[in-house]
Structures are given as structure tokens and as C-alpha cells.
Amino acid sequence: MKNITxxxxxxxxxxxEMNRDPSVFVMGEDIAxxxxxxxxxxxxxxxxxCDRVKDTPISETAIIxxxxxxxxxxxxxxxxxxxxxxxxxxxxxxxxxxxxVHYMFGGQKSxxxxxxxxxxxxxxxxxxxxxxxxxxxxxxxxxxxxxxSNAADAKGLLKSAIRDENPVIYFEHKGLFPMKGDVPEGExxxxxxxxxxxxxGKDLTLVSWSMMMHHATKAADKLATEGISVExxxxxxxxxxxxxxxxxxxxxxGRLCVAHEAVKQGGVGGEIVAxxxxxxxxxxxxxxxxxxxxxxxxxxxRPLEQAYRVTADTIYNAVKKIL
Amino acid sequence: MExxxxxxxxxxxxxxxYPKEQLAFFYxxxxxxxxxxxxxxxxxxxxxxxxxxxxxxGEEAVATGVMANLTHKDYxxxxxxxxxxTVAKGADLKRMMAEIFGKKTGCCKGKGGSxxxxxxxxxxLGANGVVGGGYNLAAGAALAQKIQGRKDISxxxxxxxxxxxxxxxxxxxxxxVWKLPLLFVCEMNEYASxxxxxxxxxxxxxxxxxxxxxxxxxxxxxxxVFSVYEGAKKLVEHIRxxxxxxxxxxxxxxxKGHFVGDPERYRTREEVQKNIDERDPIMLFxxxxxxxxxxxxxDLDATQVKVDAMIxxxxxxAQESPEPDVSELFADLYA
Numbered sequence: 001m002k003n004i005t006x007x008x009x010x011x012x013x014x015x016x017e018m019n020r021d022p023s024v025f026v027m028g029e030d031i032a033x034x035x036x037x038x039x040x041x042x043x044x045x046x047x048x049x050c051d052r053v054k055d056t057p058i059s060e061t062a063i064i065x066x067x068x069x070x071x072x073x074x075x076x077x078x079x080x081x082x083x084x085x086x087x088x089x090x091x092x093x094x095x096x097x098x099x100x101v102h103y104m105f106g107g108q109k110s111x112x113x114x115x116x117x118x119x120x121x122x123x124x125x126x127x128x129x130x131x132x133x134x135x136x137x138x139x140x141x142x143x144x145x146x147x148x149s150n151a152a153d154a155k156g157l158l159k160s161a162i163r164d165e166n167p168v169i170y171f172e173h174k175g176l177f178p179m180k181g182d183v184p185e186g187e188x189x190x191x192x193x194x195x196x197x198x199x200x201g202k203d204l205t206l207v208s209w210s211m212m213m214h215h216a217t218k219a220a221d222k223l224a225t226e227g228i229s230v231e232x233x234x235x236x237x238x239x240x241x242x243x244x245x246x247x248x249x250x251x252x253x254g255r256l257c258v259a260h261e262a263v264k265q266g267g268v269g270g271e272i273v274a275x276x277x278x279x280x281x282x283x284x285x286x287x288x289x290x291x292x293x294x295x296x297x298x299x300x301x302r303p304l305e306q307a308y309r310v311t312a313d314t315i316y317n318a319v320k321k322i323l
Numbered sequence: 324m325e326x327x328x329x330x331x332x333x334x335x336x337x338x339x340x341y342p343k344e345q346l347a348f349f350y351x352x353x354x355x356x357x358x359x360x361x362x363x364x365x366x367x368x369x370x371x372x373x374x375x376x377x378x379x380x381g382e383e384a385v386a387t388g389v390m391a392n393l394t395h396k397d398y399x400x401x402x403x404x405x406x407x408x409t410v411a412k413g414a415d416l417k418r419m420m421a422e423i424f425g426k427k428t429g430c431c432k433g434k435g436g437s438x439x440x441x442x443x444x445x446x447x448l449g450a451n452g453v454v455g456g457g458y459n460l461a462a463g464a465a466l467a468q469k470i471q472g473r474k475d476i477s478x479x480x481x482x483x484x485x486x487x488x489x490x491x492x493x494x495x496x497x498x499x500v501w502k503l504p505l506l507f508v509c510e511m512n513e514y515a516s517x518x519x520x521x522x523x524x525x526x527x528x529x530x531x532x533x534x535x536x537x538x539x540x541x542x543x544x545x546x547x548v549f550s551v552y553e554g555a556k557k558l559v560e561h562i563r564x565x566x567x568x569x570x571x572x573x574x575x576x577x578x579k580g581h582f583v584g585d586p587e588r589y590r591t592r593e594e595v596q597k598n599i600d601e602r603d604p605i606m607l608f609x610x611x612x613x614x615x616x617x618x619x620x621x622d623l624d625a626t627q628v629k630v631d632a633m634i635x636x637x638x639x640x641a642q643e644s645p646e647p648d649v650s651e652l653f654a655d656l657y658a
Contacts, residue, residue, distance in 0.1 A: 025470065051470055057500065062493035065459020066466055069477075072448050073398060073467030092490075096453050097460060105441040105449055106432035107655030141656055165658035 001184060007040045007177040009151040010116075013158035014041070014078070016187075018048050021076060024162055027054035027063060028080025028116070037082065038118065038177040060086050064093035067113045068101065068167075076112045076162060084117035084171060085131050098167045099142035110165040114158070120173035120211050120261055121309060126300040132210070132262035132293075137169050138239045138271060144192055145238035147171040149213035151181030153236055156190030164192060173211040173261075195242035197249070201231035204255040204319060207246060207272055209235040212261050218312035219259075219319065228323060238268055246272060247280045254285035255322055259315045264292025286322040291315050326531040329540045332557065334549030338615035341549075346617055347626075348391055349548045353383040353605050354630040356407045359416065362634050363406065363423055363437075367583045371642070372423055374436045379407030381546075381578030384604035385510050386411035388543075388551025389478060389571070392559040395445045398464040398477040400457030402510075403438045405450030408480055414442035416637040426644035433647040434655065455481060455488025458507075462494040465503035465568075476504035476562045484515025486529045495568070499536040502567035506558055507533070509570070510545065512577035517589045533570035545573025546604040549611070576602060 004012070018024045026044065028036075032055040035042035045053040056063050060081065067077035081087055087094060094115070101111050121130045137145045144166055148154040154172065161168035198213070199220065208216035213234050220230040231249050235242070250256050256276050258269035269290035276288055291314055299305055338346070360378045367376045379386070382404075390411035393399070401408040409419055414430065422429025423437045430442045441449035448464060451457045461479035468475050485491070486509055498505045509529050513520055526532065530540035539561060543554035551573055558569035576598040580587045587595075612618035 057493070057496055059493035059497055061490055062459045062462060062497045065490065065494070066463030066497065069400070069448070069460035069463020069465075070467040070470075071463070072443075072460065073464040073471075073477075075467045075470065077463075092453055092456060093459060097451075097456060100439075101449065102658055103655050104431060104435045104439045105443070106430065106434045107658070108431070108441060108443040109448075110658035112658075144657075 001182040003180050004151055004183055006151045006154045006179050007038055009155040009183050010040050010158050013155045017159055017162040024076045025052040026078040027056050029056055029058055029082050031080050060089040061093055064090045068098045068111055071111045071113045072109050078114045081115060081117045083129050084119035084133055085128050095140050099140050103142055111167050112165050113167045114161045115169045117169055117171050118174045119171045120175055121298060122174040124300055124305055127297040130298040134171055134238045135262060135266055135268045138268055144168045146192055147210045147238055149210050149234050152183045153190050155183055156188045160189050160192050175211050193237045193240040193242060195236055195245040196234045198232040198234045201229035203229045203253055205231045205249040205253045206257050207233045207235055208259045212259050215312040216259050216315055219315035222316055243275055250276050250280045251283040254283055257289045257319050259291040261310055262292055263295055264290055265295045267292045289318050289322050291318045326534045328534045329530050329542060331542045332554040334553045338617045349387055350608055350626055352387040352411050356383040356410045357605060358630050358634045359410055362638055364583055373425055376437045376583045377404040378579040379404050382510055382512060382575045383407055384548035384551050385545045385573045385575055388548045389508055389555045391552050392555045396475040398446045398448050400448055400461040400479040401450045402480055403452055405440055409440055409447050412447040413445040414447055416633055417640040420637040420641035421644045424641040426641055427647040428644040455485040455490045458490045458494035461505055462498050462503055465505040468504055478506040478508055480508045483511045483520040483524055495536040498568040499538055504562045505568040506562055507570045509572040510575055511572055512575050514577050516581045530570055530572035538568050538570050540570040542572045545575030546602045548604060548608055
């Protein structure tokens with residue numbers, strides 16, 4: 001094991017995969033000369049040259065569209081979106097092109113593209129630079145969606161995403177970049193579509209992901225001091241969803257809470273509790289509960305942003321209602 | 324205002340100097356497209372073909388003249404009006420027709436249909452149901468060709484309507500700044516769906532916009548296959564010598580409605596008929612070929628018979644092919 005930041009973990013993944021496969025290249029705004037706005041690409045151009053680490057024009061549509069086209073012509077592009085919010089600029093390229101090509105052309109060519117999408121609230125960046133939008137993509141057949149919460153998964157999921165033959169949207173919470181964590185030495189892959197049981201418990205299943213896992217951990221710790229045993233699941237992949245792990249846990253605990261940073265309405269939490277209602281109702285001893293942000297854009301001013309944020313306390317209070 | 328990047332090119336090479344195979348490719352390809360489209364239209368109206376169908380009739384010289392400069396290693400991105408490009412790129416007519424019929428034996432296994440037809444085996448990377456959806460995909464294919472050090476190029480076809488999508492700006496700028504091997508082929512067919520192009524487009528010659536991307540541009544009569552061929556040839560040579568992208572504007576005319584079933588209330592029957600009578604690309608080829616005595620009427624008739632047989636075979640194949648089994652619903656969702 002080595003203790004490195006989330007950002008360094010993604011950099012290791014990029015380096016290893018670019019060394020392993022010459023068809024892997026990365027493009028995005030400010031990634032080569034600047035090294036990425038979070039330093040997550042530092043040193044790559046020196047190692048791989050500017051043909052494989054490309055600074056692009058501010059043209060998100062071209063970045064994603066060209067990634068799809070390059071994939072059709074035999075490359076394995078990684079496209080950096082700068083901020084996840086900017087995927088809104090190029091949704092056609094994501095959901096009509098990238099997600100559809102393999103299926104609608106009868107499987108003639110796979111589309112091994114990775115979209116790196118830094119998301120989440122950090123530094124009061126407000127409405128257009130703070131959003132968590134993973135739910136949008138959970139609704140699109142043909143893409144996979146992964147969302148690591150720690151350095152080890154950041155590396156393992158990014159490597160798996162690059163090797164996957166399908167388009168993968170890789171959400172990386174901006175607040176996680178400087179966080180350190182233990183990452184296994186050597187080859188480290190994390191299977192896409194498999195959740196991780198972070199801690200075992202018997203009283204309640206708490207499902208979370210990305211930055212919210214850290215708040216969920218604090219909430220679970222506090223509940224533990226009260227003698228409540230939480231089974232904490234780090235979802236890691238939004239699509240495909242690891243239904244088995246979730247249902248098996250609910251069967252054991254009889255209670256389910258889902259917590260995410262994204263807006264609660266229409267969020268992935270709804271999908272997970274619906275899964276429990278449809279396929280695991282007989283396991284449930286209490287109503288399910290969802291924790292998410294209020295139905296409102298992310299505000300700028302400090303007190304408003306703080307009021308908006310989902311925290312360990314929000315989760316704790318929600319869970320207490322069903323115990 | 325001047326646009327110094329533009330050359331207006333009319334074919335100069337006497338027909339007698341064209342290799343026989345080249346002339347045969349022109350005539351046979353245009354006929355294949357025309358007869359394929361007529362059959363599709365007829366079968367659609369008979370209720371045999373589902374979905375939406377957009378016909379390329381009258382624009383055959385564009386796909387044919389451009390594709391005569393490309394090989395199967397070169398890529399194209401096509402449009403919702405994509406049958407002509409697909410035929411000209413060399414796709415198998417049987418599997419194409421089967422796809423349009425929604426059959427299991429189609430080139431996309433019946434998952435795509437007319438608007439989403441593709442044949443990667445000949446470098447045809449797909450029609451696109453989204454107008455202007457192909458530019459950036461083509462730029463990416465060209466980027467891959469450049470990174471891989473290949474000598475092949477990519478071409479993207481689009482109409483005057485699609486020339487007003489913002490996507491073209493991003494693709495053109497990126498292609499120019501990275502000197503990508505990409506040919507932009509504008510099929511100026513005068514109508515964006517039902518909208519006459521000048522009511523929605525800032526310039527009469529769309530090629531003028533290429534100047535803003537520092538790209539050479541050529542304007543040709545898109546109904547004269549020889550002019551399209553020679554105009555495209557000049558630009559393809561530029562692109563293959565690693566000098567970056569180029570822009571070809573082909574002035575053509577959409578003889579058919581936007582889609583089969585379009586009531587065409589936005590233009591007169593006389594306008595359409597005039598274009599058919601005076602500018603039909605196949606008629607123009609025949610006239611020139613007979614005049615230059617490179618073909619006899621007998622040669623032309625023989626080609627007609629040969630192509631009729633190909634289309635009949637394709638139709639039979641499509642009609643007799645099975646539909647996909649429902650067990651294939653999830654096939655190819657993920658690779």
C-alpha cells in the first residue's frame with residue numbers, strides 16, 4: 001500500500017494505461033500545459049508527448065464528438081470535461097452519439113471512450129460549477145457511470161473504465177482530489193458494476209457514493225456510538241447498478257437509507273429505494289429514506305451553500321426517523 | 324466582400340481522358356443510388372418500409388464524385404439523407420436494403436434503419452439522425468488517422484441546413500488548428516427541411532465561411548459529377564499532403580421532399596420540374612458521355628439493365644429476410 005492523493009491515484013491510472021496501450025490518449029481544456037485545473041494531468045505531456053495529451057479549444061462538443069469519432073477509428077480516448085456541469089454543452093454527443101452508436105449500428109464498432117467529469121460542491125463555486133449530475137446518465141442505456149469515493153477506487157475504476165469497450169462517464173468529486181488514501185501497489189483494477197461493502201452492520205443499510213461516502217461514514221460512526229450498527233455500501237458504479245449487493249444487505253438489515261450530494265428529486269436514490277420496493281419489499285421493516293440536496297440550484301453565499309449541503313448530520317437525522 | 328479562399332471549379336478534363344473504369348464508376352454508382360432510392364420510395368409508399376425515409380434523388384453526383392476520390396480506408400460521416408453516401412462508399416446493397424426494411428440481415432442487424440445506416444467494413448461510419456451530428460465525429464476519426472500516422476482521410480457530408488449548427492464551428496476550428504485530414508462536403512440542396520436556405524443562412528455561398536477557419540474551399544456544380552470529382556480531387560490532394568482540412572460546396576437541388584410523404588407546400592411543382600428537366604445529374608452525364616462518344620446508347624442501356632438486376636436482387640433479399648428475433652433486443656447494448 002502507498003498513501004497518495006485521489007488526484008495522484010488518477011494520474012497513476014492514466015500513466016499506467018497510456019504505457020500499456022498506445023491507443024489511449026487524453027484531451028481536454030488546460031490539461032497539457034497547465035496539468036489540469038486540479039493538477040490531475042501533471043507530467044503526462046512530458047512522458048507521452050502533446051499528440052497523446054492534447055490541449056483542446058474550449059469546444060466541449062468537439063471534445064466529446066471527436067472522442068467518439070476517434071474511438072470509431074480505433075483509439076481509446078479519455079476526454080476531460082473540466083467541470084461535469086459543462087457536459088450540458090454537448091449532451092447530443094453524449095446521449096445521441098456516444099451512447100447509441102454501438103447499439104444502433106448493430107455492434108459494428110464499440111465506443112471505448114472515458115469522459116472524466118469533475119463534479120460536486122467545492123469552494124463556493126455556485127450554480128454552474130458545483131453540480132452532481134450522475135442521475136442524468138443513469139437514465140441513458142449504452143453508457144456506464146462510475147463514481148469513486150477514495151484514492152484506491154479512483155485508480156482502479158479509472159483503469160477499468162479505460163479498458164472497458166463501452167463509453168464510461170467517470171465522475172470525480174472535486175473535493176476528493178487532495179484527499180489521501182491507501183492505494184495498493186502494482187496493478188489495481190476495480191470491477192465496474194460492483195459495489196463495495198465499506199463496513200458490515202445489521203440494523204440499517206446506508207448506500208452512498210463519492211464525497212457523500214465521507215459524510216455517511218461520519219454519520220455511521222455517530223450511530224455506532226449509540227449502539228446502532230450500520231452496513232455502509234459504497235456504490236462505486238451508478239450504471240450498471242449492483243442490485244445484488246444492495247438487496248442482500250437490505251435482506252440482512254431490514255432498513256434502507258440512500259444519501260447523495262445531488263438534488264434528491266429525480267436522483268439515483270429514487271432508483272435504489274424503488275429497487276428495494278419492487279424486489280425487496282418483504283425485507284423492509286421500516287419506510288425507506290432518501291437524503292439529497294434540496295430542489296434548488298447550488299447557491300453562492302456561504303450560509304445558503306451551507307444550508308443546501310447534505311452533511312453527516314442530515315444523514316444522521318434522516319436515519320433516526322426510521323430506527 | 325471577397326473570400327480569397329474560394330475557387331469555383333468546373334470540370335476541365337475531356338471525357339475521353341477519363342479512364343473507362345472511372346466513367347463506369349460514375350454512371351453505375353449514380354444509377355445504383357437512383358434506382359435504390361426509387362425502390363425504397365415505392366416500397367415505403369406500399370407500406371413495406373417503416374420509419375422515416377429521406378431520399379437523395381437528384382443529388383447523386385455529389386456522393387459519387389466525392390467518393391471516387393476515396394478508398395475504403397477513408398472514413399465518411401453521413402446524414403439522415405444517407406443512402407446515397409452509403410451506396411457510393413461501396414456498401415453491400417442487399418444488406419443496406421435489408422436494414423432499411425428492418426431485417427435481421429441488415430448491415431445494422433435491423434437496429435438502425437434508414438436514418439441510422441452504417442457499414443464500417445467500407446469506412447462508412449454512419450448516417451446520423453441528428454442534423455449536424457457528424458462533424459465532430461468525423462473530426463475525431465481524422466484525429467485518429469493523424470495520431471496513427473495513416474495517410475487516409477475523413478469526410479463529413481452535410482446540407483445547407485446543417486451548416487447552421489454550432490457543431491460545425493467547433494469541428495472546423497479544431498480540424499484547422501490541428502491540421503486534421505478532414506474534408507467538409509456541403510450539399511447545398513436549397514432546402515433545410517422545409518425552409519428555403521436563404522431565409523435561414525447568412526451567406527449565399529456557404530463555402531465563404533471556410534475562410535474563417537483558414538481552409539481552402541471549392542464550389543462546384545453539384546449536379547455535374549465531373550465537376551464534383553475534379554473539385555474534390557483538388558481538395559483531397561491538399562488534405563492527403565497533410566495540409567489540413569478543406570471545404571467543398573456542391574450546389575445541388577433536393578428533387579424530393581424532405582421525407583417521403585412531405586406535402587412540399589413550400590415550393591412550386593414548376594420549380595422542381597425545372598431542376599429535373601435541366602439539371603438531373605444522370606441525364607447530364609448521359610448527354611455528355613454520348614456527345615464525347617465515350618459511351619453509346621447501348622452501353623448506357625446495358626448499365627441500366629445491370630443495375631436493375633442488382634436492385635431487384637437487393638429488394639428480394641430484404642423482402643425474404645427474417646425480422647430480428649425479440650431475443651435480440653438487448654444484443655449490442657454493451658460491447
